[in-house]
Amino acid sequence: MPEFKTSPGTRDILAPDSARWRSFQDVFARTVEAAGYSYIIPPMFEDLDVFLRLGEATEVVTKEMYDFHDKGGRHVALRPEQTASVCRAFVEHRPTTPWKVWYSGPNFRYEKPQQGRYRQFDQVGVEALGADDPLLDAEVIALAAKFYADLGLKKVHLSINTLGDEGDREKYSQKLAKYLRENEKSLTAESRATLERNPLRVLDSKREPDQKVIEAAPVIRDSISTTANEHFETVLQALDALNIEYEINNRLVRGLDYYRRTTFEFTSIALEAAHTAIGGGGRYDGLVEALGGPATPGIGFALGLDRTLLACDAEKVFGAPLTAVDVFVVDTVNGRHAHELCHLLRSNGFRADRAYDLRSMKAQMKSADRSGAKIALIIGSEEVEKSTIMLRPMGSGEQYSIARKDLLGEVRKALDIK
Ligand code: AMP
Numbered sequence: 001m002p003e004f005k006t007s008p009g010t011r012d013i014l015a016p017d018s019a020r021w022r023s024f025q026d027v028f029a030r031t032v033e034a035a036g037y038s039y040i041i042p043p044m045f046e047d048l049d050v051f052l053r054l055g056e057a058t059e060v061v062t063k064e065m066y067d068f069h070d071k072g073g074r075h076v077a078l079r080p081e082q083t084a085s086v087c088r089a090f091v092e093h094r095p096t097t098p099w100k101v102w103y104s105g106p107n108f109r110y111e112k113p114q115q116g117r118y119r120q121f122d123q124v125g126v127e128a129l130g131a132d133d134p135l136l137d138a139e140v141i142a143l144a145a146k147f148y149a150d151l152g153l154k155k156v157h158l159s160i161n162t163l164g165d166e167g168d169r170e171k172y173s174q175k176l177a178k179y180l181r182e183n184e185k186s187l188t189a190e191s192r193a194t195l196e197r198n199p200l201r202v203l204d205s206k207r208e209p210d211q212k213v214i215e216a217a218p219v220i221r222d223s224i225s226t227t228a229n230e231h232f233e234t235v236l237q238a239l240d241a242l243n244i245e246y247e248i249n250n251r252l253v254r255g256l257d258y259y260r261r262t263t264f265e266f267t268s269i270a271l272e273a274a275h276t277a278i279g280g281g282g283r284y285d286g287l288v289e290a291l292g293g294p295a296t297p298g299i300g301f302a303l304g305l306d307r308t309l310l311a312c313d314a315e316k317v318f319g320a321p322l323t324a325v326d327v328f329v330v331d332t333v334n335g336r337h338a339h340e341l342c343h344l345l346r347s348n349g350f351r352a353d354r355a356y357d358l359r360s361m362k363a364q365m366k367s368a369d370r371s372g373a374k375i376a377l378i379i380g381s382e383e384v385e386k387s388t389i390m391l392r393p394m395g396s397g398e399q400y401s402i403a404r405k406d407l408l409g410e411v412r413k414a415l416d417i418k
Pocket of ligand 1 (some may be wrong): 084117121279280306307318
């Protein structure tokens with residue numbers, strides 16, 4: 001038989017980590033629903049064209065897409081991110097604006113797998129469509145910052161920039177391209193190739209030889225309109241008003257072609273250089289239109305779940321929650337008592353488990369230990385005869401007999417439930 005293993009870049013998330021994932025999603029839901037965002041569940045695959053609207057110079061689209069023809073001949077793709085799907089849903093359903101939604105779930109990118117970089121990875125995020133208000137930009141950023149704080153993270157750094165409006169970006173892109181061409185000899189081969197496709201992306205390069213050229217490059221803020229500049233100033237003041245710390249990073253351009261005006265990124269300074277980015281977002285005022293809808297501004301962020309949890313590990317916060325049962329029922333008679341008592345306990349709101357296959361008392365007590373239960377209920381032939389149950393608080397070395405009819409009250413007492 002072949003030995004089956006997960007495909008490269010994918011993983012099984014097992015307990016206790018899986019419980020941590022769920023509680024991560026719960027904390028996120030609580031944070032964003034308290035700010036008026038409602039839950040959206042977009043499909044995991046869409047017509048390829050939906051994602052192509054993210055821009056032909058976007059690497060996620062050009063190089064990393066999981067696309068295929070289905071049996072009906074449709075060219076579809078697994079979603080590489082969820083903003084495009086949310087905008088497609090907006091165009092399809094035309095909800096009233098502002099439309100504030102949040103999502104959570106896996107995305108797929110054909111990347112080179114390494115720690116913190118997977119081919120299937122989870123993101124949580126929000127999108128707010130239909131409002132141009134710079135205070136909304138600040139609200140969205142503040143929400144992400146609050147969520148990180150809710151997880152207990154302290155070493156999160158926020159970088160922010162503006163990309164100006166559509167025309168501004170083009171103007172800047174040309175100015176930058178001219179400068180980069182003049183300095184082409186000093187750039188790496190990779191950056192020279194990027195320059196041909198999309199000069200802005202050269203600014204993302206972390207390669208040493210490119211740094212000198214990038215440092216002296218013209219900055220976008222000198223090329224943007226007064227309105228875009230005012231928008232940015234208001235966002236910064238609104239962040240100041242909430243005491244949110246940030247650093248203005250003139251080189252921050254981020255991946256998607258549709259980003260306009262505000263763009264931001266969160267990095268964890270507790271992580272190693274290769275995967276410090278734990279989330280990011282920005283305005284994408286042209287995307288709804290590109291998907292066939294009316295001109296509609298939009299802003300959002302996506303936070304990487306996998307990587308944020310690595311940051312939690314590094315800061316030793318947000319450990320896995322306890323999922324252990326309250327009670328473990330040990331039945332050495334025939335298993336039926338455990339069967340019925342577990343059902344009774346569960347029906348009354350207790351978390352209960354048991355052993356199967358009529359194992360020995362010793363083996364069942366071992367399972368009780370492993371289960372993390374706070375008490376064991378033990379039933380042997382003597383207990384059956386007298387209609388009693390032995391109640392053992394785990395780890396105490398003590399036990400006492402209770403009447404079977406008093407079970408629920410005694411369990412409540414032993415668990416210290418008022
Ligand atoms: P992006 O959608 O590229 O703006 O990424 C937003 C966040 O998602 C990043 O900051 C990462 O935390 C996370 N992320 C992106 N790609 C991956 C990946 N391949 N594996 C794990 N996390 C990822």
